[in-house]
Amino acid sequence: MPKDELKAEFRLVGTRPNRPDGLDKVTGRARYGADATLPGMLWGAVVRSPHAHAKIVKIDASKALALDGVKAVVTRADLPTGLTGEDWNLQENTLAGEKALYDGHAVAAVAATSRLLAEEAARLVEVTYEVLPHVIDVDDAIRPDAPVIREGAADASVPPGMPPNVVRYLDFGRGDIDAGFAAADLVREQTYKTEATHQGYIEPHACVGQLGADGKGEMWVCTQGQWYIRKMCSAVLGLEAAQLRVTPSEIGGGFGGKTTIFMEPLSLALSRKAGGRPVKIVMSRSEVLRATGPTASASMDVKIGMKKDGTITAGRAEFRMQGGAFPGSPVAEGLYCAFAPYAIPALQHIGYDVLANRPKCAAYRAPGSPMGAFAVESLIDEMCRELGLDPMAVRLKNAVREGDTASYGATFGSIGLIETLEATAAHPNLAVPLGPNQGRGIASGFWFNHAGETSVTLAIGEDGTATVSVGTPDIGGSRASIALMTAETLGIRYEDVRVNIVETGALGVNEPTHGSRATFASGKAAVIAAEAAIREMCNRAAAEWGIEPEAVEWVQGAAQPAGPNAGKFPPMSIAEIASKMGGTGGPISGHHESVPDGFGASFGAHVVDVEVDPETGRTTVLRYLVVQDAGRAIHPAYVEGQYQGGAAQGIGWALNEEYIYGKDGRLQNTVFLDYRIPVASDLPPIDTVIVEVPNPGHPYGVRGVGETGITPPLPAIANAIHAATGVRLRHLPMTPPKILAAMKTKG
Amino acid sequence: MSRIHVTTTVNGDTVEFLADPRETLLDCLRDHVGLTGSKEGCGTGDCGACSVRLDGTLVCSCLVLGVEAQGRTVETIEGMATGGELHPLQRKFIEHAALQCGFCTPGILVAAKALLEKNANPTDTEIRYWLAGNLCRCTGYDKIIRAVQDAAAEMRGAA
Amino acid sequence: MRYHAPQTFEEAAQLAAQAPGVTRFLAGGTDVLVQLRAAMVRPDDLIDIKKIPGTAEISRTADEGWRIGVAVAGAQLGAHAGLKADWPGVVEGMELVGSTQVQGRATLTGNLCNGSPAADSVPGLVAAGAVAEITGPTGKRTVAVEDIPTGPGRTSLTKGEVISALLLPPRGAHGGDAYLRFIPRTEMDIAVVGCAVSLTVEGATITAARVVLGAVAPTVRLVPDAAKAIIGTALDDAALAALTKAAEAACSPIDDKRGTIAFRTEVAGVLARRAARIAYDRARGGKQ
Numbered sequence A: 001m002p003k004d005e006l007k008a009e010f011r012l013v014g015t016r017p018n019r020p021d022g023l024d025k026v027t028g029r030a031r032y033g034a035d036a037t038l039p040g041m042l043w044g045a046v047v048r049s050p051h052a053h054a055k056i057v058k059i060d061a062s063k064a065l066a067l068d069g070v071k072a073v074v075t076r077a078d079l080p081t082g083l084t085g086e087d088w089n090l091q092e093n094t095l096a097g098e099k100a101l102y103d104g105h106a107v108a109a110v111a112a113t114s115r116l117l118a119e120e121a122a123r124l125v126e127v128t129y130e131v132l133p134h135v136i137d138v139d140d141a142i143r144p145d146a147p148v149i150r151e152g153a154a155d156a157s158v159p160p161g162m163p164p165n166v167v168r169y170l171d172f173g174r175g176d177i178d179a180g181f182a183a184a185d186l187v188r189e190q191t192y193k194t195e196a197t198h199q200g201y202i203e204p205h206a207c208v209g210q211l212g213a214d215g216k217g218e219m220w221v222c223t224q225g226q227w228y229i230r231k232m233c234s235a236v237l238g239l240e241a242a243q244l245r246v247t248p249s250e251i252g253g254g255f256g257g258k259t260t261i262f263m264e265p266l267s268l269a270l271s272r273k274a275g276g277r278p279v280k281i282v283m284s285r286s287e288v289l290r291a292t293g294p295t296a297s298a299s300m301d302v303k304i305g306m307k308k309d310g311t312i313t314a315g316r317a318e319f320r321m322q323g324g325a326f327p328g329s330p331v332a333e334g335l336y337c338a339f340a341p342y343a344i345p346a347l348q349h350i351g352y353d354v355l356a357n358r359p360k361c362a363a364y365r366a367p368g369s370p371m372g373a374f375a376v377e378s379l380i381d382e383m384c385r386e387l388g389l390d391p392m393a394v395r396l397k398n399a400v401r402e403g404d405t406a407s408y409g410a411t412f413g414s415i416g417l418i419e420t421l422e423a424t425a426a427h428p429n430l431a432v433p434l435g436p437n438q439g440r441g442i443a444s445g446f447w448f449n450h451a452g453e454t455s456v457t458l459a460i461g462e463d464g465t466a467t468v469s470v471g472t473p474d475i476g477g478s479r480a481s482i483a484l485m486t487a488e489t490l491g492i493r494y495e496d497v498r499v500n501i502v503e504t505g506a507l508g509v510n511e512p513t514h515g516s517r518a519t520f521a522s523g524k525a526a527v528i529a530a531e532a533a534i535r536e537m538c539n540r541a542a543a544e545w546g547i548e549p550e551a552v553e554w555v556q557g558a559a560q561p562a563g564p565n566a567g568k569f570p571p572m573s574i575a576e577i578a579s580k581m582g583g584t585g586g587p588i589s590g591h592h593e594s595v596p597d598g599f600g601a602s603f604g605a606h607v608v609d610v611e612v613d614p615e616t617g618r619t620t621v622l623r624y625l626v627v628q629d630a631g632r633a634i635h636p637a638y639v640e641g642q643y644q645g646g647a648a649q650g651i652g653w654a655l656n657e658e659y660i661y662g663k664d665g666r667l668q669n670t671v672f673l674d675y676r677i678p679v680a681s682d683l684p685p686i687d688t689v690i691v692e693v694p695n696p697g698h699p700y701g702v703r704g705v706g707e708t709g710i711t712p713p714l715p716a717i718a719n720a721i722h723a724a725t726g727v728r729l730r731h732l733p734m735t736p737p738k739i740l741a742a743m744k745t746k747g
Numbered sequence B: 001m002s003r004i005h006v007t008t009t010v011n012g013d014t015v016e017f018l019a020d021p022r023e024t025l026l027d028c029l030r031d032h033v034g035l036t037g038s039k040e041g042c043g044t045g046d047c048g049a050c051s052v053r054l055d056g057t058l059v060c061s062c063l064v065l066g067v068e069a070q071g072r073t074v075e076t077i078e079g080m081a082t083g084g085e086l087h088p089l090q091r092k093f094i095e096h097a098a099l100q101c102g103f104c105t106p107g108i109l110v111a112a113k114a115l116l117e118k119n120a121n122p123t124d125t126e127i128r129y130w131l132a133g134n135l136c137r138c139t140g141y142d143k144i145i146r147a148v149q150d151a152a153a154e155m156r157g158a159a
Numbered sequence C: 001m002r003y004h005a006p007q008t009f010e011e012a013a014q015l016a017a018q019a020p021g022v023t024r025f026l027a028g029g030t031d032v033l034v035q036l037r038a039a040m041v042r043p044d045d046l047i048d049i050k051k052i053p054g055t056a057e058i059s060r061t062a063d064e065g066w067r068i069g070v071a072v073a074g075a076q077l078g079a080h081a082g083l084k085a086d087w088p089g090v091v092e093g094m095e096l097v098g099s100t101q102v103q104g105r106a107t108l109t110g111n112l113c114n115g116s117p118a119a120d121s122v123p124g125l126v127a128a129g130a131v132a133e134i135t136g137p138t139g140k141r142t143v144a145v146e147d148i149p150t151g152p153g154r155t156s157l158t159k160g161e162v163i164s165a166l167l168l169p170p171r172g173a174h175g176g177d178a179y180l181r182f183i184p185r186t187e188m189d190i191a192v193v194g195c196a197v198s199l200t201v202e203g204a205t206i207t208a209a210r211v212v213l214g215a216v217a218p219t220v221r222l223v224p225d226a227a228k229a230i231i232g233t234a235l236d237d238a239a240l241a242a243l244t245k246a247a248e249a250a251c252s253p254i255d256d257k258r259g260t261i262a263f264r265t266e267v268a269g270v271l272a273r274r275a276a277r278i279a280y281d282r283a284r285g286g287k288q
């Protein structure tokens, strides 16, 4: 719909009511993945490879099975054969076949009558390995002589003659790249690296699975997407999707990491072998870090041409990313996002997806985008300094606008980058004077957002209240935003809407809560479903009044004749219509399913002030500002929360978080003590500004807000550290040893 | 392994359970007593999701053995609201949107309550350091600090 | 695993001496439970010493020093005004161990017996000249704290021996101590480097000092050369420079996930300077 049709003022949208699930979550009543117990339940535990790369010679479970109370052991031999493509990848990651491909790779699983017994039994499973050479770092893995992780894993995009661990190759761009660089006054090229990080959700993966010999199964699981769990478990185990019913628990964070399967198929396979008794598996933190889906590590060459006035004439990015021992690093997304905030006439992008002996990466908040931004936004900052230009002015000068062709080829619809940059420039944080050893950095960031398969049902209750069934688990307050939009549309109170996250049997297929889609897609579908229910309620009123349905309109939660010619009847409220529905045609509901179009892209800009201890290289974040376009903030408090949470994760990635491997290829930091996510005392208040450039693709103007916020912190902090110290860190994380060493080298 | 009979007081109620001596208090609360409000985020004392009070002292229940609870008093998140009335911290957490996924919330509420009993008027910095052992990955802590401050102000006003 | 809760140290020592398999003593439990959970140790007998009367107490000794029970948790030390006035460096070292929650449980003795070279409370104890009272199957003995750890995860205690108290000497007049550690975050990390300094002054001149480094060698290291560098001085720039050099020279750290050799060495000097200044100010009764 055109922009000017968007309602400017709302009764509920834009307010900050208490979230519907708040009471359960502050009283400990909310049930998460590990909180379910079923009659006859067993506990599962997983046997994991201690080697980064090893041939599995033999698995002997006889000692484990001899323990009293051990009910089942499964190995790869218990899973069906003949899978291909991503289904095979998922199965191979669920349980290793011929080779263990990374430290922590599951090799077998056991079920027993208690958690301690299952763990004991897992230790008694004897696995004979033949250790193979391994490779961890992406630049090592792409060498022609690197240990080969899997023959034949490359797809058709990879030209002949490429190194053996390259499994996907990308090459795209536009314009005349040589002419672009020739037109510049300054051309610079640098290499940047980022290390793998983990989503770090506080809730470890947990599930209870039950599967009978008849192929019918049930699962309770913490997941971002119950249908993904169903589809993937079915594929890995050779089940029929319709026979597996997956109920999502409350979810203790995901950030992309809970959009796939890890131990879920194991609980089902164990259950089937144990005569159909339910099997609960709860990962430990070290299992989460070793064997779930961290993000990729990246090595990136970026070259930019800039004129003296700041105009960017050309950009070239060559990214190498490893996403573990399977194809699927977000190298494409990283390249698509890298130059997205800029209108640059000539661009070239080259990408390599590389295998390494690490866990199979999963999505992590704006997958790929933070790495690309780190490289490009750092280099732009470096060039601004060299040319004596204001980095904010250069970003504004080159900013993309509606109608521009994006660096990745699409045409931008309504976007709010200019508005975001202007709001940033006007913020008081930029006027705060800085002291010695302090510096300020800015950077922008981008995420496409996503819509995806969506199915929503709304049912009117006998008393005129409404129940909305959605398929996107509520990770950060989406029940509240969906209830607000539904109530706004129906013209009823916010409290009169209940939003339920339902199991796979209750709706058509839904994609997970990912891609910043829950409020956009489920919200849009809920509004359309509410409109369908409104039409039906108007029909019921029309029938009662004996007038044409078209002559009835819906105003403030009631049907009324549309104008004087329609007849003179008092408004009929939703409660009145609902109370009579049994006699006027039966239940009233609305339903919508589609892959909604019109999700709007989201841009953000961050400003950070840091202080660096010149004697130790330790960075303190003093001040932080997030400015981002939300399209429209349905529940502003949860929009701010997304901005702040994204920034906090980005700060951790920039300064301290990384996967550290030993020479033996084993992960060294498998607990929160050493995988250092920010704690409360590490962070300052995080200021936010919500820019609202409504998205015409959504009835209330929503664009996704969840992901963009993790993108700018990496370069913004690098830029601030440079401003504070004069040294440029091009390899994340920017730990005190790295900063101190750089300062000493500089002298 | 033989189990040990433990009698303890949890949120004012006498409870009994049989604990394997290797089981933590957190395991016992969750698996034997049926109180799943305390969460396990790490099992190593690094995340605070399992925070409870043991004889009034704030501890990680993952670092206490279940058998150590014999004869002691345990307070968990389930006992924080009294008589259907939410504690001001619980109310303020909802009002300020100080939770996203909510998994860290029980531990943070239990820890914040212990702080406010000790220090009714903490600075932001004091709150941040007190809660440094309570990891939250969703919120960036900003709204948590605000909610604790607002609850503290309300409790001071009421006192 | 069998769980024991003896009533006396003698009983605890006997239990441990007679146990056929792996034994662990349980004080605060903040290390032992982590090791249990990770199956790093799988004891056959776990001996909880917290039920022994007196173990949760801090008391004055006859010579105006302090006796600290083995079950005294960090938070208790922090709340003890008298101990804190005498030995602020010892207390602040312990208070840096873990979170508020961990402070509710973790003990000095446990931190010492864990045998980590990075243990935050140990440098302060060594700098203070603390002594451990050990109860064994054949009786009691006392040992200087610096002689307890013998390497990462190892101690000089023999089978059946258990620390039954820690003893701090009298502070005396014009003394001050301090402990600082370096971590990349603000909390919740293991020390990359730690440094404790305890000294006494006469007027502006340092008359005695002990300088101790953590996490730069297989055990916490007492550095007499560093003490020498500041004794007899008023902690002027030359003394601080000499202290820095001596501290750096005493380092034989490793490269690991927490820090590099070069970084640890450099920061050891930085922390020695900073800790010495704080201890000096405290000794002179000044502001910190």
Ligand code: FES
Binding pocket: B039, B040, B041, B042, B043, B044, B045, B046, B047, B048, B049, B050, B051, B060, B061, B062, B063
């Ligand atoms: S579960 Fe106890 S501190 Fe994390």
Ligand code: FES
Binding pocket: A202, A252, A253, B098, B099, B100, B101, B102, B103, B104, B105, B135, B136, B137, B138, B139
């Ligand atoms: S709200 Fe999710 S971890 Fe805190």
